[in-house]
Amino acid sequence: MPTPRYIGRFAPSPTGPLHAGSMLTALASWLDARAAGGAWHLRIEDLDPPRCVPAAEAQILDTLAGWGLHQDGPLVRQSTRTAAYEAALARLGAQLYPCACSRREIADSSVHGIDGPVYPGTCRAGLEGRAARALRVRVADADITVDDRLQGAIRQNLARDTGDFVVRRADGLFAYQLAVVVDDAELGVTDIVRGADLLDSTPRQVHLQRLLGVPTPRYLHLPVLVNADGEKLSKQTLAQPVSAADVDALLDPLLAQLGQPATGGGALERRLARAVQHWDVGRLPRTRAVLWQAGARPSASSPASSAAVSSGAEPAHQPGQARGGSALEQP
Numbered sequence: 001m002p003t004p005r006y007i008g009r010f011a012p013s014p015t016g017p018l019h020a021g022s023m024l025t026a027l028a029s030w031l032d033a034r035a036a037g038g039a040w041h042l043r044i045e046d047l048d049p050p051r052c053v054p055a056a057e058a059q060i061l062d063t064l065a066g067w068g069l070h071q072d073g074p075l076v077r078q079s080t081r082t083a084a085y086e087a088a089l090a091r092l093g094a095q096l097y098p099c100a101c102s103r104r105e106i107a108d109s110s111v112h113g114i115d116g117p118v119y120p121g122t123c124r125a126g127l128e129g130r131a132a133r134a135l136r137v138r139v140a141d142a143d144i145t146v147d148d149r150l151q152g153a154i155r156q157n158l159a160r161d162t163g164d165f166v167v168r169r170a171d172g173l174f175a176y177q178l179a180v181v182v183d184d185a186e187l188g189v190t191d192i193v194r195g196a197d198l199l200d201s202t203p204r205q206v207h208l209q210r211l212l213g214v215p216t217p218r219y220l221h222l223p224v225l226v227n228a229d230g231e232k233l234s235k236q237t238l239a240q241p242v243s244a245a246d247v248d249a250l251l252d253p254l255l256a257q258l259g260q261p262a263t264g265g266g267a268l269e270r271r272l273a274r275a276v277q278h279w280d281v282g283r284l285p286r287t288r289a290v291l292w293q294a295g296a297r298p299s300a301s302s303p304a305s306s307a308a309v310s311s312g313a314e315p316a317h318q319p320g321q322a323r324g325g326s327a328l329e330q331p
């Protein structure tokens with residue numbers, strides 16, 4: 001059987017313009033796909049309408065085009081995929097059950113896990129007359145191991161670390177965990193390159209992949225960029241927007257944060273071609289977070305040393321990132 005060809009994707013939420021952190025993910029996922037001779041899809045994760053900003057999608061598309069990161073295939077929007085998510089819920093069938101608990105009730109009656117309170121299983125045996133709110137999927141008391149290309153082996157026992165988790169929320173929206181698994185399976189994604197803030201949710205996605213009978217892709221979780229206060233760059237932490245006009249100034253600094261060599265000058269297409277040619281996963285910093293150092297860079301000609309600086313800065317700049325026990329520790 002021939003090895004399936006590489007299919008990658010970038011999946012931003014249209015909650016605001018791209019910033020250096022999301023641009024880093026876009027760039028790395030594009031480079032990894034192109035270096036493998038693969039396809040690169042674009043999906044707008046507009047699952048949560050109240051959080052979406054109307055102008056953001058157009059800004060994101062304009063920025064990616066201006067950076068020369070052109071997608072394959074049609075743009076996918078999660079807001080158009082309701083039927084596929086409903087079909088997945090139907091397939092999960094008896095693995096699902098309704099839950100009547102409020103957030104408060106769960107917080108009061110449970111221990112803290114890798115991503116908030118561990119659901120104690122209150123509604124597993126029935127609602128006893130209470131009104132259903134969310135839908136949960138049963139998890140097993142067994143280890144799930146994800147062999148990340150960069151972060152190494154991540155092991156979780158979902159019964160202990162999360163409990164049965166939500167696939168449709170109390171407000172009726174589909175949970176991210178479900179949507180991302182269904183969408184990646186439909187695109188035939190073989191390789192997911194995304195930020196390490198999603199590392200801890202990966203075993204839940206693998207659990208859903210197994211229940212739905214779809215393949216588990218390979219994962220590469222990049223370090224997230226953090227500011228001088230150790231906060232992940234985001235709209236909430238007032239990260240500077242990145243636009244098409246920033247490509248000349250930011251392409252090499254972003255590559256340097258990824259441990260990759262500078263592209264030098266010249267036309268954008270040639271610079272990107274050089275970046276593809278030199279793309280080396282072995283040079284990525286093996287951490288969950290790196291300090292964003294735009295402007296503080298003496299020269300883009302020493303990527304190895306900037307990667308070392310980034311790694312060295314990491315322990316002080318990842319508050320709450322290394323939870324979950326020894327399986328999640330850095331080597």
Ligand SMILES: [Zn+2]
Nearest residue numbers: 099100101123
């Ligand atoms: Zn419940």
